[in-house]
Amino acid sequence: MGESEEVLLEKIRTLEDENKILKEENTESTKKLRNLETKELKQNVSNRQLEGKIKELKGEIKSFKKTPLILATITEVFDDNRVGIRGHVGHDFVVTYPGSIDKDKVIAGARVSLNQDSLAVVEVLPSKKEADIMAMEIEEKPDINYNDIGGLENAIVEIKETVELPIKKPELFEEIGIDPPKGILLYGPPGTGKTLLAKAVANQTNATFIKLVASEFVNKFLGEGARYVRQVFELAKEKSPAIIFIDEIDAIGTKRTHGTQGADREVQRTLMQLLSELDGFESRGNVGIIAATNRPDILDDALIRPGRFDRTIEVPLPNKNGRINILKIHTEKMKIDENIDFESISELTEGFSGADLKAACTEAGMFAIRNERKKVISKDFMDAIDKIINQI
Structure with a gap:
């Protein structure tokens, strides 16, 4: 009987050992299963990423296969969904546009894309802002005020009268019966505070400050300089009240000669466009014009005559x-x-x-x-x- 108990106990121990081994094997199998599930999950994520990349690449390939569109400008709008357009090569055409395009957007001067074969308008593009214009220094309201400028008390008084008063109190000029000065010319050595003066005026009048260097007007392409001038003044009207500050105006405002070189002709065309804008054939609104130069003696007489730059203000070295x-x-x-x-x-x-x-x-x-x-x-x-x- 005792031997039977020992045999039974031995069998029990054997079964327990086998059960323990099975549990360990089961645990190991569970770990392997979890690892496989984790790998599968990661693989699924990787597959989705690759599918997205493939879709993106297919989209790029499709866009490369598209026929390029022609860029043009609307010159005139007719009835029956027809418009006159002009491309960059200078040819004028009368083309149609689909009824799906909002008619309010179809206006003279709008930029459109055209089908290469039929020249039909495909879409109206957003209005263009030249990269050079957007790259200018534009501050909605400079943080410079008159207290930040030292040693220029007389210049501050004159610039207040010329630029600040017409914007802040135009009724004073109406009451007296005179036109406010159109622009002022600041002249003096470099680093004396000409730009600071212009920024301070913009601050006091809550005006947008638009600064550019006159040499930016001169472009190697014929007619680009004059167009750049127009766009600067159009931008100022959009941002009005605004102060246009043209630094180093002598770059385009020197006395005109009879030079026949292309560069000289382009500079003169740009100057003529600037003079036209200063004459104010179209109202500029609340836009003040300030120019600066280190060489007032070389400026063209037409530029500094009354009616354009009405006042010249010296910005000397400080005493x-x-x-x-x-x-x-x-x-x-x-x-x-x-x-x-x-x-x-x-x-x-x-x-x-x-x-x-x-x-x-x-x-x-x-x-x-x-x-x-x-x-x-x-x-x-x-x-x-x-x-x-x-x-x-």
Whole structure:
């Protein structure tokens, strides 16, 4: 009987061992199954990504196979879904457009795409904004005000009268019975604050500031410069009230000669278009025109005559008191030693422009950082002035 119990116990232990082995095998199989399920899930995701990529590539291939459309401009609108168009090659055609196109969009000057075979209008394209126009410096409201400009009190008064008053209080001119000045010319050495003045006026009048360099008007393609001028003024009308600031206007405004070269003719065409815009054959609305130059002596007489740039304002190098004010403006947020004598610094910086003084303040701060000081001392300013003088 005892032997039978031992045999039974041995069988039980054997069964338990076998059961344990089966459980371990089952656990291992479960792990393998889960790993396979995970791999399958990842594979499905990868397949979907590849399917999306294939679909995208097929779309690109399909677009490459499409017949290109012709770009044209509507010149005239007729009845019966017909319009006159002009392509870039200069030919005029009368073509049709489908009824699915909104008639309100079919207007003279609109850009359209045409079928190559029938020249029928396929779609009306969005209005074009030249890349050069959009690349200009455009600020809805500059953060510069008159307090940020030092040493130009007289220029500030004149620019207020010429640009700010016509925009903010046009009734004053109506009451007196005179037309407001159309534009002003700022002239003086580089870095004296001509751009800052224009930005400050835009700030005070809540106007959009549009800045461009006159040399951008000159284009190698015939007629492009004149078109660029028109687009600048159209943009200003859209953004009005606006201030157009044309820097280095001498690039296109020099006295005209009898030169026959293509470049000279293109510059003269551009100047003529600018003069036409300044004459105001069409109302500019609340648009002020400010130009700047370092060489007023070489400008064409037609450009600076009354009725175009009515006033010329000198923006000179700052005097001693002006330099002190400029230094205080640029050091307002700097940590400086209390013993710094701005009057002495002003005497040492005679002939410096506002931009030079700002550079001197920046260099003084850099010298303080280089010497691991938390404040700017007089020696830093002396070193900075020496560095700027050697660079001028």
